[in-house]
Amino acid sequence: MQQRLIANRYALLAELGRGAMGVVWRAQDQLLGRAVALKELHPPQGIAAEERNVLEERMLREARTAGRLNHPAVVTVYDIVRENGRTYLAMELVDASDLATVVERHGPRDSVWMAGVALQVLGALETAHAAGIVHRDVKPSNIMVRPDGAVKLTDFGIAQAMDDPRLTTNGGIVGSPAYMSPDRLSGWEASPASDLWALGVTMAHAVEGISPFERTSTASTLHAIMNEPPVLRLASLALAEVIRGLLTVDPARRLTASQARGMLTAIVQGTAPVPLPRKKKNTAVRVAAVALGVVVLAGAAFAGYQAFKPKNTSAAGSPTTSGTPTSANSTEWSTDTAPLPIGAPLPSRRIATYGRGGDVTQWNLTGTECAKDFLTQGSPVLASVPCDKPHGIQLFSAATPLWDQPKTVAYPGKDWLADFGRKYCNEQFQATASRSKEALGFTALVPTQQEWQAWNDPTTPGRQEVLCVVWKQDRAPLAGTLVG
Template identity: 50%
Template sequence: MTAEPASDDRLLAGRYALREVLGRGGMGVVWLATDLRLERPVAVKEVTFALHLSDEERRLLRERTMREARTAARLDHPSVTSVYDVVEEDGRPWLVMELVQARSLQEVIDGQGPLPWPAVARIGLDVLAGLTAAHEAGVVHRDVKPANVLVADDGRACLTDFGIATATGDPTITTTGAIIGSPSYMAPERANGQPPGPAVDLWSLGATLWTALEGHPAFARGEPMATLMAVVTEEAPPAPHAGPLEPVLRGLLTKDPAQRTTAQQACRQLQAALDEAQPAPWSPGPAARQPEPPQQVDEVRQDRVERIDAADLRALVAASATVLGTVARDARDQARHLAERRRERRAQATAREEAAAQESAAAQEQAVARERAAAQERERAVAARADQRPRFRFRRRWVVVPVLVVLLVVLAVVAGLVVLAGYLLGWS
């Protein structure tokens, strides 16, 4: 026996009653629905395509979405939103997913601004765990960004929209020549048409963590092509709030995918940072926030899906090559200038060291001379005392001896008188 839909509910595939809209994005609408057969709440993603896409692009994206959604449905991990079912109705894919009571990381950032680094590290570990499970299953998400990371009340995070990524960010150029995705979180190799691999998700994760730490995307420039140009040609700016996570961000945002930090390395670094800290309790609940300046608001919106024509992409690659060539020449000139400065500093340091050595030698010589003079002075003083000591003893002897002689004479006289007196008085 199955539950009955309400009279005003839309019934999808004869099973899923769509209740209300939970959210809207660049490539779809998320509905709160009820699975009438299993009598449980679910989230249903209605995948929609932009009006400017051709019929061939729509067909390709629809087929890829269905294929990737079925692949994602095989994933079973606590850090991945489960895909229960995928159906096609009205010419559009509909994905039936686990309903997670959580807010997107983008909503949390919009509400709180920059998040504390321990909370970002915990979110990063959870998303890494989900990505690792997906990559081991042969699934590349291709659209990791704050809007696709759900954060629960206890701070745990999970990755959602598996299967949608192909529709919103397939890095291959379609038959009509277009690349679709969120420029602020696209890996730079996607602009070069390289086949997508796990490394693209890791770069997007690094950009996502950077946004969570600083409150705005690292490469947002207000316009999609300018943003993608920054992703390809510029290094990520410093993240003042990153704390011990700065090496993780630098490794994940490495331009060369071969040199990029791996999921295992990033996991070890994040866990080590958490083990050495004592993070305070944190919750993604609503919090008051000051209004953002207009530029920052525009930057926050850079996670929306954009379509970039192949001609624009080729122009971007050519411009980036020109920029990189100029940067390389400037880097060579700068390196030559720095080398000359280093040689000058070394020469100056050598001269200072020699002068200091000479001063030290002179000081030592002066100290030795002073010590030698003091020793000679001490020797003269000892000699003088040695010369004076015998004369002093000679004078003392000639004073003491007469006194003793006089005393002896006096004693003898006294003794004689005593004896004489005794004789006279008849003592004897």
């Protein structure tokens, strides 16, 4: 069988990989006598001309971007060829598995080994950032690790030069959702800080064996990014500090490349940890939430919510001096604290607790999931059901009030959390209620102190979220989602 020859120069030897948009070949450069990887752009039949042009431009961008960078951890691009209506990119052949495959086949990585890999990726990113380029898609599948430990950061196809417009056909965010930083999800431009966040997610994935934020749906993935700091059980204390520093939600407080380099170097060399400079903490409580199916930073809505101790006010949304209100879709709250018998339905607009020792003994829903049964005193909510099927309740929003504080932060108290929950869930309910003509009940669930403090439990980590739950006031089944 005659070998296929591209540009009268590159002889195709074997297929290395195939995706929806193309094929990567092992090829021989017959002019220079060296092995290369040849990426062939091969979009599916019927793709729109505009989309094809975007894909071709991304391949050209990959060539231009890599050509501007001189670093051992960046794959070298040799040539770009157009032939018979197709585009080919000749690049350095890396005989290696990507980090995602390494973890899948061999399990979680050792912390010192991962620190060495991360240092090399960090070097590639620092070189790119110094050249004004943001990678935008750092993740395990884009990091090749050779048997000798050498690393190559690949796929600069969606990299964005800071002076170059984005390559999207619809203005959307480009990249892998599970590795995107909260600032990008909130609409900020990709930046060196967002690349460093993605590196932190990648490190957590490698040492723990699972992607820390990836969930079964995009909505629950985005919720996890904004509200659920990763549980680090296998990472060493020193590497966990680096990961948590890179996964700081506020990009202004996130570890810089220089700080991360010093800490990673100390891990690899086995020297004393590099102390971090202490930044003055902001006492304002900021909120990150997934509401109405869209990731939002709810901190703006609570910019004035600063004190740990709740203030007594008579404004709408504050506790009332009467019992449970009866008006449909009211946002006034009950101050009735009389104990409920086991199995009694939890009233609307009366703060309840969840988790260890709580009114709801266990809570397993995330995102905007639904559950079959109603909230009852002393019962858990263990499993979700499809929201397009009949169900009793829906988690319509959630927020982690102290998301920018360490998980070890002291329990702020049920009263403080209750005051936060009333204000936060009221705001979210107003939008939710407008989608339904039914009379709806809703409440806020706040974590118990035991649940809050169990954040590092190795089997069932505790949660620190405030949950907003909705149902029909007459306790009839809901037939569809109340969240857009």
